[in-house]
Structure formats: C-alpha cells, structure tokens
Amino acid sequence: MSEPLPPSPIELHGQAKSALRDALIWISIAAAFFLVWQLASALLLILAGFVFAAGLQGGERLLGRVWKVRRMIRLVVVVLVFIVALVGFVYFAGTQLTQEFAQLRSTLAQQGERLSRLAEEYGVSSKVAEGDPFDAIKAQLGGSLGRIASFIGGAAGALGSLVLIITFGIFVAVDPRLYERGVEWLTPQDKRASLRDTVEAMGAMLRRWVAGRVVLMVFEGMLIFIGLSLVGAPLALLLGLVAGLFAFIPNLGAIASGALIIAIGFSAGTTTGLWSIGVYLVVQVADNFINPLIEKRAVDLAPAVVLAAQLLFGVLFGILGVTLADPIVALVKVALQRRNAEMQGK
Known part of the structure; x- marks a missing residue:
C-alpha cells in the first residue's frame, strides 16, 4: 500500500489563506471602484434617466389626483406635454434669438458707420490698407472653422445624451416594476423584501x-x-x-x-x-x-x-x-x- 502524499507546497493554510482571502476582497473592491470610474459618464446618464423617470411618475401621480383614468393614459399625457413644451421652447428661443441677432447686427452696422464718419471728420482715415482685413480674416478662418466644428460636435453629443436620457426615462416610467423585479431576482431571497x-x-x-x-x-x-x-x-x-x-x-x-x-x-x-x-x-x-x-x-x-x-x-x-x-x-x-x-x- 502506497504512502499518502505530503501536503502540496502551493496549498495555503491558516493565516496565509486568510490573508489571501482578505487581499482578494480588497482587490475586488478596488477593481469595482476602477470600473465605476471608467464607466462614470454612462452611469451618470443612466441615473439621469432614472431622475427623468421619477419626474414623469411624479407628474402622472399628480395628474391622477384630479383625473381618474388608467395610469398609462396619464403617463402618455405627461410625456406629450413635456415633448410639446420642449419643442415649443426650442422653436420660440430660435425665433427670438434670430430676431434679436438681426437687430443687433443692424445696430452694430449703424454704429460702425457713425464711427467711420467721425474719424473722417477728425482727419483720420477710416480705410485700412487694401487686403489687410481679408488677410486677417483668412488667417483666422481655419481656427474659427475648427472651433465651430468642435462646438457642433459637442452640441450633437449633448443632444444625443438628452435623447438617450428621455428615452431611458420613458421606458422606466412605463413599467418600473419590471426593472425592480430584475434587480430583486439578482438578490438573495432573504434580502428581497x-x-x-x-x-x-x-x-x-x-x-x-x-x-x-x-x-x-x-x-x-x-x-x-x-x-x-x-x-x-x-x-x-x-x-x-x-x-x-x-x-x-x-x-x-x-x-x-x-x-x-x-x-x-x-x-x-x-x-x-x-x-x-x-x-x-x-x-x-x-x-x-x-x-x-x-x-x-x-x-x-x-x-x-x-x-x-x-x-x-x-x-x-x-x-x-x-x-x-x-x-x-x-x-x-x-x-x-x-x-x-x-x-x-x-
């Protein structure tokens, strides 16, 4: 009968095993924090979606105090009111800003003419060397276009994030219990309540x-x-x-x-x-x-x-x-x- 093998040299016992377990716990916590840090932008957008969903639910419950109809009907009304208000604000703001910009441009043109006439009265030529303004404009045009492109890209990203938040919030507000049950399913039974x-x-x-x-x-x-x-x-x-x-x-x-x-x-x-x-x-x-x-x-x-x-x-x-x-x-x-x-x- 063969003799039993001795303990493995890589097997941990006593304090070494406990220390390894503690180290793995701390490493897991650090990894979780690192993952949250890397996904912070996405997580914030998701949280913003939950906040928007809470706002829709609050509006639906408030409407339910005076209008006793099905919850889904009230929620649809709240969503439509929000969308109409958002579109109306964008249209109104665009119209007003366009009118104001046209008025401001006209005012600046008039002030420029007055300054030009005043300069000529005092013997100061209001004309600059030929080509200088255009050269300056051309020199700055490339940088300006780059900044405009960057601004447009940022605005498009912000608009996409807003659409994502609104869409996510609507999905959650329509059936919040569905997502709650999913989280509960991943939780031990004695902790679900x-x-x-x-x-x-x-x-x-x-x-x-x-x-x-x-x-x-x-x-x-x-x-x-x-x-x-x-x-x-x-x-x-x-x-x-x-x-x-x-x-x-x-x-x-x-x-x-x-x-x-x-x-x-x-x-x-x-x-x-x-x-x-x-x-x-x-x-x-x-x-x-x-x-x-x-x-x-x-x-x-x-x-x-x-x-x-x-x-x-x-x-x-x-x-x-x-x-x-x-x-x-x-x-x-x-x-x-x-x-x-x-x-x-x-």
Missing part, C-alpha cells in the same frame, strides 16, 4: 427632489420674467424661460443665466443693463431663502454636505455631476438609513 422597501424609498425621494426643483424653476423663471419686463429689458420672456431651465442645475445654472441676462440687458443700453443686474441680484437673494426650504422638505440634506458634493462631482464629472450631486447624496442617505433601520430591527 428589504431591497424592495429601499427601492421604493429611493423612488419616493427622487420624486420629491424633482418636484422641488420644478417648483424652484417656476419660481425663478417667473421672477426673472416679471423683473426684466418691468425694467424694459429685451427678450424678457425668453430669459425667464432660460433662467427657469438653468435653475435645475445648482449654482452653475444661476451663474450661466445671470451672465446671459446681464449681456442682453447691456445690449439695450447701460441703464437697462444696470437694472438687469439689480433684477438678477434680487432674484438670487430670494432664491437663497426659498431654495433651502424646498431642499429640506424634499430630501432633508445638510447644505454644507450638498455644496461639498456639488464641488466634488463637478470637478470629477462636469456639469452632469453638479446636476446629479443632490440626488446621488440623497440616494446614499436613503440607503444608509434603511440599512441602519434594518440593523436596529435585528
């Missing part, structure tokens, strides 16, 4: 957050429109709509809309520009009082935590990161609260 409660709590939080942002958008857009109309600024309605849309983006949206309001205000004169600055500052002061109340009621997050998350996600992921920083932090908070409640229940 807890997961279902957590997902429902997250969905309710997202609906409250979207509702709060919509209220803030309407509030800021109405104030901007009324204020600019009172001071006689051009494009008051368009600027109100733009400011309302930009209000969905925390902090950066207010800066972008403010720059646009001030620029267009000064195009109508120094006095109108100064009044436009005043309107913008008044609206921002009012917004600083209203926004914390809405955010606290919607997601109940500490302002410093929200601001830190916006800065962090803005540096890492750009505008989309700033926009989704609040719901990301709120989702993490809901998950931790549900986990804590589950642990205490045990």
Whole structure:
C-alpha cells in the first residue's frame, strides 16, 4: 500500500489563506471602484434617466389626483406635454434669438458707420490698407472653422445624451416594476423584501427632489420674467424661460443665466443693463431663502454636505455631476438609513 502524499507546497493554510482571502476582497473592491470610474459618464446618464423617470411618475401621480383614468393614459399625457413644451421652447428661443441677432447686427452696422464718419471728420482715415482685413480674416478662418466644428460636435453629443436620457426615462416610467423585479431576482431571497422597501424609498425621494426643483424653476423663471419686463429689458420672456431651465442645475445654472441676462440687458443700453443686474441680484437673494426650504422638505440634506458634493462631482464629472450631486447624496442617505433601520430591527 502506497504512502499518502505530503501536503502540496502551493496549498495555503491558516493565516496565509486568510490573508489571501482578505487581499482578494480588497482587490475586488478596488477593481469595482476602477470600473465605476471608467464607466462614470454612462452611469451618470443612466441615473439621469432614472431622475427623468421619477419626474414623469411624479407628474402622472399628480395628474391622477384630479383625473381618474388608467395610469398609462396619464403617463402618455405627461410625456406629450413635456415633448410639446420642449419643442415649443426650442422653436420660440430660435425665433427670438434670430430676431434679436438681426437687430443687433443692424445696430452694430449703424454704429460702425457713425464711427467711420467721425474719424473722417477728425482727419483720420477710416480705410485700412487694401487686403489687410481679408488677410486677417483668412488667417483666422481655419481656427474659427475648427472651433465651430468642435462646438457642433459637442452640441450633437449633448443632444444625443438628452435623447438617450428621455428615452431611458420613458421606458422606466412605463413599467418600473419590471426593472425592480430584475434587480430583486439578482438578490438573495432573504434580502428581497428589504431591497424592495429601499427601492421604493429611493423612488419616493427622487420624486420629491424633482418636484422641488420644478417648483424652484417656476419660481425663478417667473421672477426673472416679471423683473426684466418691468425694467424694459429685451427678450424678457425668453430669459425667464432660460433662467427657469438653468435653475435645475445648482449654482452653475444661476451663474450661466445671470451672465446671459446681464449681456442682453447691456445690449439695450447701460441703464437697462444696470437694472438687469439689480433684477438678477434680487432674484438670487430670494432664491437663497426659498431654495433651502424646498431642499429640506424634499430630501432633508445638510447644505454644507450638498455644496461639498456639488464641488466634488463637478470637478470629477462636469456639469452632469453638479446636476446629479443632490440626488446621488440623497440616494446614499436613503440607503444608509434603511440599512441602519434594518440593523436596529435585528
């Protein structure tokens, strides 16, 4: 009878085996973080789709309070209203900006003629050496075309992302339970009830957050429109709509809309520009009082935590990161609260 073989030299025992298991766990965690980092843009677009779906569901539930019909009919109405509003805004903004650009071009041409006549009166020739302007234009044309092409490419990418978010959100809003069941199927059976409660709590939080942002958008857009109309600024309605849309983006949206309001205000004169600055500052002061109340009621997050998350996600992921920083932090908070409640229940 042959003797038993000795232990394999590559077999791990005791502390070595435990250390290898711990190392594999940490390596798996690091790999998961690296994968999330590489897929951050796609994951943010997916999260934006969920946020849009939550907004559609919130609108459908709100409509259901006054219109007792099938859920799918209400959802179709909400989607159609959103699409009509989006197309109407794009058409209205394009028309208004085209008219304003034509007026601005005419004003600049008149001012150029006045400067030319004034220069000739003082004996300064308003004509430059022949060929110089065209040479300068040709020298800059290549770079300008490159920047235009880059801008068009960026705009096309943004439009494609918007279409993806809307499409994804509609699919989720039509049958959210389908996707919830898929996630539950990948979860151990003893954890499915807890997961279902957590997902429902997250969905309710997202609906409250979207509702709060919509209220803030309407509030800021109405104030901007009324204020600019009172001071006689051009494009008051368009600027109100733009400011309302930009209000969905925390902090950066207010800066972008403010720059646009001030620029267009000064195009109508120094006095109108100064009044436009005043309107913008008044609206921002009012917004600083209203926004914390809405955010606290919607997601109940500490302002410093929200601001830190916006800065962090803005540096890492750009505008989309700033926009989704609040719901990301709120989702993490809901998950931790549900986990804590589950642990205490045990």
